């Protein structure tokens with residue numbers, strides 16, 4: 001089975017992506033939970049605990065870099081503009097993840113952000129394709145949104161935490 005470096009935004013999205021990558025692509029994901037956009041810290045801890053739980057259930061390796069929301073806050077420069085803010089948020093998380101994949105010698109990369117019907121799917125594809133172009137890493141694309149609600153229901157049954165908002169404080173307020 002090939003190794004794939006999987007940027008992992010949350011357990012809710014990861015559940016279905018892991019199933020699809022292992023069954024359809026015959027790839028074993030390495031989970032990389034890099035999400036400095038999540039606020040407040042208490043929420044970050046809940047989501048981290050959920051992904052730790054999912055890694056245990058699926059018996060996959062997981063890395064959770066030190067939580068530092070300042071990385072996100074200093075990176076976004078137009079918080080009042082939701083489109084700019086989200087695109088920068090994607091770029092921050094994906095660029096660092098692809099850098100780590102490269103350092104780890106991975107040849108395949110994908111992200112669980114592609115599972116969410118609430119994210120800008122096309123922009124995520126564009127960023128991943130741009131960042132992996134000529135990098136020696138293949139970006140694995142699949143429309144993971146197809147199984148999202150079914151997989152989310154399964155995750156809820158397992159008792160793992162499912163968040164109620166995207167991640168940043170702006171998204172709590174729906175802006």
Ligand code: SF4
Pocket residue numbers: 037038085086087089090166167168169170171
């Ligand atoms: S709404 Fe979500 S994707 Fe957009 S900036 Fe906030 S956490 Fe990032």
